[in-house]
Structures are given as structure tokens and as C-alpha cells.
Amino acid sequence: MIRLEHVTKTFGRGNRPAVENLDLHFEAGSTVAMIGPSGCGKTTTMRMINCLETPTSGRVLxxxxxxxxxxxxHLRRTIGYVIQQVGLFPHMTIARNIATVPRLLGWDKARTDRRIDELLELVSLDPAVMRDRLPHELSGGQRQRVGFARALAADPAIMLMDEPFGAIDPITRLRLQDEFRQILKKVSKTVVIVTHDIDEAIKMGDRVAIMRDGQLLQYDSPEAILANPADEFVKNFLGPDRSIKRLSLINVASVMAAPRATAQGESISPGASLHVALARILGSNLQGMDVQAPDGTVIGYLDRDVILACHPQ
Structure with a gap:
């Protein structure tokens, strides 16, 4: 879907390359999180994909x-682009913001209106309430949802997301990450996310690309990177709790036992991660929790010792 072949980008003569001899392949339908220190070249790499920057050498396919x-x-109209500050047009209604690319593509009003309603529902916003509002009337989380809907308007095969949750408070950020993961499963796009947050990269990415000084240090699944950092820099970048982070990649349903005879106390969703489960168990000093399906049925039991046994050493 997207391939970078020996791509180098230098700004100005005599400067160190912002991106140097980068080889990367983004498979169709996958989500890739690009991460690294400020100035490592991750945003420049993303901007070369949709021609906002031009490589000094090499090719972007x-x-x-x-x-x-x-x-x-033409290329930019076929690639969805979501940025940190959302970039909604302040004088346009939410409906007109979402319709930006369909209008450029010449869609008729009926088709455009259907798509607006479909996308607002997809991002959990009520079309009847939101269509005619202006951006300043929305919360930060709502504006981010609208920005995502606008990027999806023409049903692009590729989505580029540059620090999409960076300007949102931590609680809303976690909720939106979960919602967007579910949305991305439904729409099946090739997604590139630039982030400075390693937890976000691990949570959102099927694969993670770690960069430093314009060079790619490691490109692999979150599981593989957490288990086998490529070098000391990557190991330190992942943090001293990287073994705990690996618990975020295992869900409750995969390790829960049969339900107890009598359900009692706190419960947790089968789709929650063991990282979240352990935090709740330790925070409330519990031995374990019942596992409860969305309809309220208790379907299992998660014991603290089971989580600790899963803790990679």
C-alpha cells in the first residue's frame, strides 16, 4: 500500500538530514504507529506520504x-488527514466541514448529506444535534471526532493521523483511543499515526516504528518490540515498566477462568486489558474480579495470581 524506498529529506544545505535512508513498508489494512523523540523525523516522514514535503532523494510509493x-x-483528496488541532473551518457548520472533500469531488447534495449523517453516527455524534453547530460549540473530544469524520468523508483507503489525541485531556484521550480502535476495525483503512506517547503507540499500532535522528531503529509488532528492544536506546525509550506494558496486549477473556458459584464485588469487561485489570485489582486490594459481558451476564472470573503469572519477566 505505502512504501518508502531509501528516502532522505534534508532541509537546507549542510544540515543533518531530518530523515535519512529510510526504508519502510506499510501493509494494506494495518495501523502503524510512528514514534520517537522530538525532531526524530516521524512527522516529516508522514508529510512526504501526501506530498506536503518532497524527498531530497529516494521514492515514496x-x-x-x-x-x-x-x-x-488529487493525491490528498484520496488520503484522509487528521491533525492535533483538528483544523476545522470555524465559520462552517459541522456538516459543511465534513462535506469539504465531497464538495471538491463534485458529489451531489443527497449523496453528501447521507455521508455526513453516516459519519456522524459512526463517531457517536447525533446528526440531528450536531449538523448545524459550529466548531466552537463543541468540546475538544467532539471536535476531534468531527475531524476524524471529515478525513473519512470520501472513504479514503489511507488515513494519516498526526498526534490526533495530543490536545485532549487524559481521560477523554483514553476513551477516544478505544473508540477509534473500534472504528478503524469497522472501516478497514491503512493508517499511519504519529505520536510521542509510547503507550498510545502500543495500544493503537499493529506495528510500531521507532525513530531517532531521522533513522529507523526498530519496526515490528508491539509484542516483539516490548519483548526484544533493538538496542539500549529503544529499551530506555520503552521505559522501565515495559514488561508491565506487555500486559496491555493481553485481554481478560483470553485468561479468565469459569465463573464463580456466586458473583460478588467488582467486575470487569472481557475486552479489558490485563494492564487495566491489574491496576483495578491492586487499587482496590482485591484477589480478583468477576468478568461481566455487556448484557450484565457474569461469564468468568479473573484471579490476581493469573495476571501475575502472565507478567513477562
Whole structure:
């Protein structure tokens, strides 16, 4: 879907490359999180995919086509782009913001209106309430949802997301991450996310690309990176709690036991991670928790000792 071949980008003569000899392949339908210290080249790499920056050398291929030989305006209309500050047009209603690319593509009003309603429902916003509001009338989380809906408007195969949750408070951020993960499963896009948050990268990415000084240090699944950091820098970047972070990749349903004879006390969702479960168990000084399905049925039991046995050493 997206391939970078020996890509180098230098700003100005004599400067150190912002991106140096980068080789990367983003598989169709996968979500890749790009992470690294400030100035490592991750945002520059993303901006070269949709021609907001031009490589000094090397090639960027989208669907086998060199983007250097593509009309940038046409390319950008086929790639969804979500940024940290959302970038909604303040004088336009939510409906008109979402309709930006469909209007450029010449869609008729009926088709555009259907798509607006469909997308607002997808991102859990009521079309009847939200269509005619202006951006300043929405919360930060709502504006981020609208920005995501706008990026999806023309049903692009590729989504680029540059620090999409960076300007949102921590509680809303975690909720939106969970919601967007579910949405991305439904819409099946190739997604590139730039983030500075390692927990977000592990949570959102099927694969994680760790960069430093314009170079790629490691590119693998979150599980593989947490288990086998490529070098000391990556190990330190992941943090001293990287073994605990690996618990976030295991869900409750995969290790729970049969339900207890009598359900009691706190419960947890089968889709929650063991990281979340352990935090709740330790926070409330519990031996374990009942596992409860969305309809309220108790379907299992999670014991603290089971989580600790899963804790990778």
C-alpha cells in the first residue's frame, strides 16, 4: 500500500538530514504507529506520504505509484488527514466541514448529506444535534471526532493521523483511543499515526516504528518490540515498566477462568486489558474480579495470581 524506498529529506544545505535512508513498508489494512523523540523525523516522514514535503532523494510509493509523479491535489483528496488541532473551518457548520472533500469531488447534495449523517453516527455524534453547530460549540473530544469524520468523508483507503489525541485531556484521550480502535476495525483503512506517547503507540499500532535522528531503529509488532528492544536506546525509550506494558496486549477473556458459584464485588469487561485489570485489582486490594459481558451476564472470573503469572519477566 505505502512504501518508502531509501528516502532522505534534508532541509537546507549542510544540515543533518531530518530523515535519512529510510526504508519502510506499510501493509494494506494495518495501523502503524510512528514514534520517537522530538525532531526524530516521524512527522516529516508522514508529510512526504501526501506530498506536503518532497524527498531530497529516494521514492515514496502509494499503491505502487511514485507520489512525485502524481498530482498532489488529487493525491490528498484520496488520503484522509487528521491533525492535533483538528483544523476545522470555524465559520462552517459541522456538516459543511465534513462535506469539504465531497464538495471538491463534485458529489451531489443527497449523496453528501447521507455521508455526513453516516459519519456522524459512526463517531457517536447525533446528526440531528450536531449538523448545524459550529466548531466552537463543541468540546475538544467532539471536535476531534468531527475531524476524524471529515478525513473519512470520501472513504479514503489511507488515513494519516498526526498526534490526533495530543490536545485532549487524559481521560477523554483514553476513551477516544478505544473508540477509534473500534472504528478503524469497522472501516478497514491503512493508517499511519504519529505520536510521542509510547503507550498510545502500543495500544493503537499493529506495528510500531521507532525513530531517532531521522533513522529507523526498530519496526515490528508491539509484542516483539516490548519483548526484544533493538538496542539500549529503544529499551530506555520503552521505559522501565515495559514488561508491565506487555500486559496491555493481553485481554481478560483470553485468561479468565469459569465463573464463580456466586458473583460478588467488582467486575470487569472481557475486552479489558490485563494492564487495566491489574491496576483495578491492586487499587482496590482485591484477589480478583468477576468478568461481566455487556448484557450484565457474569461469564468468568479473573484471579490476581493469573495476571501475575502472565507478567513477562
Amino acid at each position: 502509494v499503491n505502487g505509484n511514485d507520489v512525485a509523479n502524481t498530482d498532489p491535489r
